[in-house]
Amino acid sequence: RILILDFGSQYTQLIARRVREIGVYSEIMPFDVGDEAIRDFAASGIICSGGPESVALEESPRIPPLVFDLGVPVLGICYGMQAMAAHFGGAVSPSDEKEFGYAEVALAEPGRLFEGIEDRVEDGQGLLEVWMSHGDKVTGLPEGFVTTCTTTSAPIAGMANEDQRLYGLQFHPEVTHTSQGRRILERFVLDISGCDATWTTEAIIDDQIARVREQVGKDTVLLGLSGGVDSSVVAALLHQAIGDQLLCIFVDTGLLRYQEGDEVMAIFAEHLGVRVERVDARDQFMNALAGVSDPEEKRKIIGREFIKVFDAAAKGHQEAGWLAQGTIYPDVIESAGAKTGKAKVIKSHHNVGGLPEDMNLKLVEPLRELFKDEVRKIGIELGLPKSLVMRHPFPGPGLGVRILGEVKPEYVEPLQKADHIFISELRSAGLYDKVSQAFAVFLPVKSVGVVGDARRYEYVIALRAVETIDFMTARWAYLDHDFLDHVSRRIINECDGVSRVVYDISGKPPATIEWE
Ligand code: XMP
Secondary structure, eight states: OEEEEEOSOTTHHHHHHHHHHTTOOEEEEETTSOHHHHHHHTOSEEEEOOOSSOTTSTTSOOOOTHHHHSOSOEEEETHHHHHHHHHTTOEEEOOSOOEEEEEEEEESSOHHHHTTOOSEEETTEEEEEEEEEESOEEEEOOTTOEEEEEOSSOSOSEEEETTTTEEEESBOTTSTTSTTHHHHHHIIIIIISOOOOOOOHHHHHHHHHHHHHHHHTTOEEEEEEOSSHHHHHHHHHHHHHHGGGEEEEEEEOSOSSTTHHHHHIIIIIIIIOOEEEEEEOHHHHHHHHTTOOOHHHHHHHHHHHHHHHHHHHHHTOTTEEEEEOOOOHHHHHHHHHHHHTOSSOOOOOOOTTOOOGGGOOEEEOTTTTOOHHHHHHHHHHTTOOHHHHTOOOOOTTGGGGTBOSSOOHHHHHHHHHHHHHHHHHHHHTTOTTTSSEEEEEEEEEEEEEEETTEEEEEEEEEEEEEEOSSSSSBEEOOOOHHHHHHHHHHHHHHSTTEEEEEEOOOOBTTSOSSOO
């Protein structure tokens, strides 16, 4: 397995994902996690990530000396390379000029890391297209190191000490813009560090099944099934592991997507044979939300009601000893980062499905070590429909934050229908997977329309579709005008009470993805 020490790069998670795609388990730890944790992890190789700081500054982060005492191969990327150079007495020069974007590096002395890896050869010299993003650079090699590759602006773009198996790269092999990046990482992980590529979807499933069985024994496990990707995959996995010891509770809040409740029952209860208890709490949610229009207040109410309903359902199952949750690895990394204060800006959402604290159940979180793409692969492997597994994210408070202002029962149906029309049209046009998230929003303002000879004074539906990688920033999707025209006509024709459709052309920032 590979340990990734995080120096704060925006690409750190990507490094971990790439290593896992190669088939090797990897974990991220903050660079200052402490010697004990590093030693206990027993890595076959260590990767030091990039980071925003400058090695030239006294107080900037350093690579813990233990990393080099363990005798395992070490790869420093960007800041990681500079910190490695500094550690061994090389020179790093600060620079005001930032290099950012594509660069071509020439392989000077490829060594084990690059042997046979190149995009093209010119005058007998191997060349690589890479993605650079740095300010500082290594300007003097530490003793025992050679320059492996160069660019015009960074004469030492890569360095190596083959005897000690230490490697530095000024560019980023983890981003797809570096076309041979995967092969370079593979070389480090498989050949140089000697890892076996055994981290496969089937192996992960087998491993988790064995662990869950051992963990919960003969006990009953409760799971709040929401229709989202993570809880669905947990349900499928636990069902495989412990069969009828799993009991899912599906709370129908009345704020779900079009026919979502029926779909969840069809897939899990009927098709997979999972035990699911469907709780109809629509009236309870509507009553609790009556008269409330502040978005944060609505989120709190929805979260609180959810816990009440879930708690009441759980009380009917005193035999349960465990609560399963769909926590995934990025959640774990984020909350660890939030605790140490190292993570940048973390959004805190009041999530529906939060654990009632006094429930007295032990937690089982089988996806805790997995990235979203791994979770999806497992879902497919376990037989969940692709349309469910590849679904866009849906906020915990559901339509509660997509009906602006006060939530009234009569707004729910037109919104669900409009959203369903938009989503199914995106699917049939082959656009659904091209956008990261798409949905309809209900605006409780009336505008004038004319249908036939009659004037109508009715509500507005806004459509939103965005493209994003991390949901922290996003751009609105350039959907084809004919496509939008078709969707708009269908919504006005088929959704009662709607006489106007608008398309949201705001980026994030400054707008958020959701309207509330
Ligand atoms: P914003 O609107 O903040 O959304 O740009 C970013 C992502 O988070 C989702 N979102 C939520 N998810 N509970 C959730 O579980 C919430 O309260 C919530 N609010 C926003 C949003 O759908 C988008 O994917």
